Ligand SMILES: Nc1ncnc2c1ncn2[C@@H]1O[C@H](COP(=O)(O)OP(=O)(O)O)[C@@H](O)[C@H]1O
């Protein structure tokens with residue numbers, strides 16, 4: 295597949311495993327227990343879209359649901375990613391869908407205000423943000439937090455509305471989710487691809503592992519790859 299059909303992830307070895315990257319316009323789920331590196335993987339993807347193609351950057355939108363955008367910006371800084379600058383360049387919009395839920399006044403323009411949190415509000419913010427910077431990439435981190443308050447049929451419908459919106463907007467999307475959360479099956483069903491991050495305990499050390507569980511429309515590696523999180527983010531030990 296050509297560059298046009300695949301969207302790089304910013305992690306070279308992962309792109310090789312995916313024979314070029316994620317199929318464009320599709321939604322993939324990155325699942326794993328807390329701390330495995332889901333948010334960092336998603337940041338690689340957003341930053342790569344902007345910085346790896348200086349002539350034709352692919353702007354991105356990040357919906358931040360489980361931590362404050364300021365914390366996220368600080369964490370990203372540790373890997374050399376200056377999200378603040380990317381926002382100033384209008385290549386990145388962070389939607390603060392976190393502060394309002396805690397009753398705190400968000401300080402970013404594309405926030406979900408106090409008392410207004412719902413799947414539909416978040417979805418309309420995504421559309422506004424996408425139109426504002428002509429975004430091509432989207433991350434919802436974690437999608438489980440978006441669906442937390444919904445159950446059964448209502449939850450299923452929200453997932454379907456979200457996936458319909460994403461394919462209509464032709465965004466290449468990474469949704470993250472924690473493995474243990476109930477109802478994850480629905481998100482998994484709606485996603486075109488699934489990447490799983492896990493811990494593996496050895497005698498005195500815990501290692502991280504990455505595996506592509508499924509990826510429609512493309513061949514991919516079936517290997518289980520150890521990885522580390524280092525100064526530059528995720529490093530696969532292929
Ligand atoms: N600057 C850093 N250098 C090395 N490792 C880090 C750094 N920042 C975070 N980590 C590692 O990454 C983990 C968090 O990754 P994250 O992507 O936020 O996990 P998740 O989103 O899956 O909960 C931390 O538990 C820590 O082990």
Ligand SMILES: [Mg+2]
Nearest residue numbers: 332333334435
């Ligand atoms: Mg996270």
